Amino acid sequence: MSFTEFQKTVNLSKQRIYSEAFAQYRQSIRVKKEMTAVKNLSRIFDATLRISNKKGFPSMTMRDLSRETGLSMGALYTCFSSKEDLLEMLQRQGRLIVDRFLKQATEAETEPRAKLNGAVKTHLYLSEAMQPWFYFSYMEAKNLTKKQAKMAVDSELYTEQVFLDILNEGQERGVFVPRDYRLMASLIKAMVQDWYLKRRKYAKRQVSVDQYADFVLALVEAFCLAPQEVTTLNQEE
Amino acid sequence: MSFTEFQKTVNLSKQRIYSEAFAQYRQSIRVKKEMTAVKNLSRIFDATLRISNKKGFPSMTMRDLSRETGLSMGALYTCFSSKEDLLEMLQRQGRLIVDRFLKQATEAETEPRAKLNGAVKTHLYLSEAMQPWFYFSYMEAKNLTKKQAKMAVDSELYTEQVFLDILNEGQERGVFVPRDYRLMASLIKAMVQDWYLKRRKYAKRQVSVDQYADFVLALVEAFCLAPQEVTTLNQEE
DNA sequence: GTCTATACACAGATAGAC
DNA sequence: GTCTATCTGTGTATAGAC
Numbered sequence: 001m002s003f004t005e006f007q008k009t010v011n012l013s014k015q016r017i018y019s020e021a022f023a024q025y026r027q028s029i030r031v032k033k034e035m036t037a038v039k040n041l042s043r044i045f046d047a048t049l050r051i052s053n054k055k056g057f058p059s060m061t062m063r064d065l066s067r068e069t070g071l072s073m074g075a076l077y078t079c080f081s082s083k084e085d086l087l088e089m090l091q092r093q094g095r096l097i098v099d100r101f102l103k104q105a106t107e108a109e110t111e112p113r114a115k116l117n118g119a120v121k122t123h124l125y126l127s128e129a130m131q132p133w134f135y136f137s138y139m140e141a142k143n144l145t146k147k148q149a150k151m152a153v154d155s156e157l158y159t160e161q162v163f164l165d166i167l168n169e170g171q172e173r174g175v176f177v178p179r180d181y182r183l184m185a186s187l188i189k190a191m192v193q194d195w196y197l198k199r200r201k202y203a204k205r206q207v208s209v210d211q212y213a214d215f216v217l218a219l220v221e222a223f224c225l226a227p228q229e230v231t232t233l234n235q236e237e
Numbered sequence: 238m239s240f241t242e243f244q245k246t247v248n249l250s251k252q253r254i255y256s257e258a259f260a261q262y263r264q265s266i267r268v269k270k271e272m273t274a275v276k277n278l279s280r281i282f283d284a285t286l287r288i289s290n291k292k293g294f295p296s297m298t299m300r301d302l303s304r305e306t307g308l309s310m311g312a313l314y315t316c317f318s319s320k321e322d323l324l325e326m327l328q329r330q331g332r333l334i335v336d337r338f339l340k341q342a343t344e345a346e347t348e349p350r351a352k353l354n355g356a357v358k359t360h361l362y363l364s365e366a367m368q369p370w371f372y373f374s375y376m377e378a379k380n381l382t383k384k385q386a387k388m389a390v391d392s393e394l395y396t397e398q399v400f401l402d403i404l405n406e407g408q409e410r411g412v413f414v415p416r417d418y419r420l421m422a423s424l425i426k427a428m429v430q431d432w433y434l435k436r437r438k439y440a441k442r443q444v445s446v447d448q449y450a451d452f453v454l455a456l457v458e459a460f461c462l463a464p465q466e467v468t469t470l471n472q473e474e
Numbered sequence: 475g476t477c478t479a480t481a482c483a484c485a486g487a488t489a490g491a492c
Numbered sequence: 493g494t495c496t497a498t499c500t501g502t503g504t505a506t507a508g509a510c
Contacts, residue, residue, distance in 0.1 A: 030475090033475090036475075054379070055379055055380075056293070056295060056379050056380065058293060058295045058296050059295050059379075059380070061502085061503060061504085062503075062504060062505080063502095063503085071476080072476060072477050072478075073477090073478090073504090073505080073506090074475085074476060074477060074478080074505095074506080074507095075475070075476050075477075077504095077505065077506075078475070078476080081505095082504080082505080083503095083504070083505090139376070139379075142291070142292060142293050142376075143292075143293065143296070180452060182442065183444065183448075183449070183452050184452075184456075186431070186435075186438070186439075187428055187431070187452075187453070187456065190427055190428055190430075190431035190435075191424055191427055191428070193427075193431075194423070194424070194427035194430075198423075198427075201423070202423075205419065207420065211420075212420070215417060215420050215421075215424075216424070218460065219421075219424065219456065219457075219460045220456075222459045222460035223455065223456045223459040223460065267493090270493090273493075298484085298485065298486085299485080299486060299487080300484095300485085300486095308494080308495095309494060309495050309496075310486090310487080310488090310495090310496090311488080311489095311493085311494060311495055311496080312493070312494050312495075314486095314487070314488075315493065315494080318487095319486080319487080320486070320487090475510105476509105476510085477508100477509080477510075478507105478508095478509085478510100479506100479507090479508095479509100480505100480506085480507080480508105481504105481505085481506080481507090482503100482504090482505090482506100483502105483503085483504085483505105484501105484502090484503080484504100485500100485501085485502075485503085486499105486500090486501085486502100487498100487499085487500090487501100488497100488498085488499080488500105489496105489497090489498080489499095490495100490496095490497095490498105491494105491495085491496085491497100492493105492494085492495075492496100
């Protein structure tokens with residue numbers, strides 16, 4: 001799947017998930033009509049990401065948010081019960097989308113190299129399609145409650161584990177040579193993160209997400225691929 | 238130089254630089270005796286890093302800082318004129334140390350592979366010796382003034398340029414094969430940053446800074462080294 | 475449901491005693 | 493030089509009119 005197609009499916013699923021978010025938070029939300037709630041919540045989430053990614057969530061005031069959304073303070077507080085509650089909702093709905101996409105994507109391939117390729121591309125595509133949310137989650141991790149922070153760390157470790165499992169399986173099957181794959185998985189994660197953390201730098205240099213993905217994969221394979229696989233690769237070309 | 242030796246030289250130079258910081262900020266500091274100022278400033282800087290790296294600089298209150306340093310609010314404000322001023326001083330003194338060490342380190346080697354090795358190790362050692370400051374600078378970049386933010390970005394690009402120059406020179410001399418070295422330099426930087434951003438994760442897994450450095454270098458060389466260099470490498474062993 | 479006006483808490487900063 | 497007590501601004505959150 002190309003990135004453009006991927007982007008579309010993410011946007012579609014966003015709408016569904018906003019509705020689900022409303023259902024889940026119905027208790028803590030005063031607004032009763034779903035349409036109003038979803039419409040406002042999506043504006044609020046977008047505005048929160050825009051403002052927070054400029055000056056940080058703790059420095060974003062409710063008056064900032066009121067200005068950016070065009071809603072009054074009163075209207076804002078019918079959608080959430082506190083600033084902390086807003087953070088939690090934003091956090092949760094983002095993870096909902098991410099989890100859904102990552103789970104479905106890892107099931108497609110079976111061959112280790114194709115699996116690795118798929119995993120890296122899915123992660124990069126997803127972080128590109130939801131860049132503001134990924135950036136926000138990384139930078140505001142400190143402001144989360146203990147429970148929320150643990151979930152954030154867990155989901156990061158889960159990602160790493162996906163890479164690690166693929167690398168280990170590849171080694172067992174003789175596709176990859178023995179290496180410290182724990183460390184390798186961490187570094188793949190680090191490189192994937194750099195893509196959304198330094199989004200502007202790469203945009204300025206006109207590096208596309210596909211170029212980035214291919215480069216990271218080539219780098220990792222140069223280090224991990226067994227010699228016979230490299231030969232196979234050359235014959236294919 | 239081993240990391241332990243490196244650590245010592247950094248600590249020595251810290252003392253000198255605190256004195257210099259005092260000299261530089263003499264105008265905006267009310268305290269007159271150098272000894273008092275330096276003693277307090279170093280306590281304040283350390284406490285600021287400790288608190289901010291837990292909850293973020295904007296969420297750190299002056300009362301937090303007062304508690305952590307054991308100094309009263311009044312005493313704090315004799316050392317700096319505002320919270321923003323404190324941020325600027327901390328930022329500047331950190332960069333002073335970093336610049337000094339990076340400049341002196343790049344001059345030592347001439348051969349491309351040794352140069353790359355030296356550059357990566359110096360960066361990792363320095364970020365390890367001053368981990369709280371590096372973490373702080375990365376995370377609080379949003380809170381800096383425009384001028385300060387530009388300096389932070391510049392110094393990041395400078396680092397990348399150091400790696401890029403080494404890689405390009407290596408390619409010209411036939412030690413490295415042709416690659417997109419702009420992107421390669423960015424990824425090296427990303428991996429170096431991951432070391433100080435995820436300090437706890439690596440500590441928990443008992444990965445030492447030397448292990449990390451060696452792994453990153455092996456990964457990069459597997460991708461960039463010309464075939465004849467790999468042969469040379471194997472013969473050496 | 476949405477607005478305006480306001481309550482209340484707490485932040486940064488300083489004055490003045492010692 | 494350092495302390496305690498206090499000023500003033502601004503942030504979150506809500507009450508009540510429309």
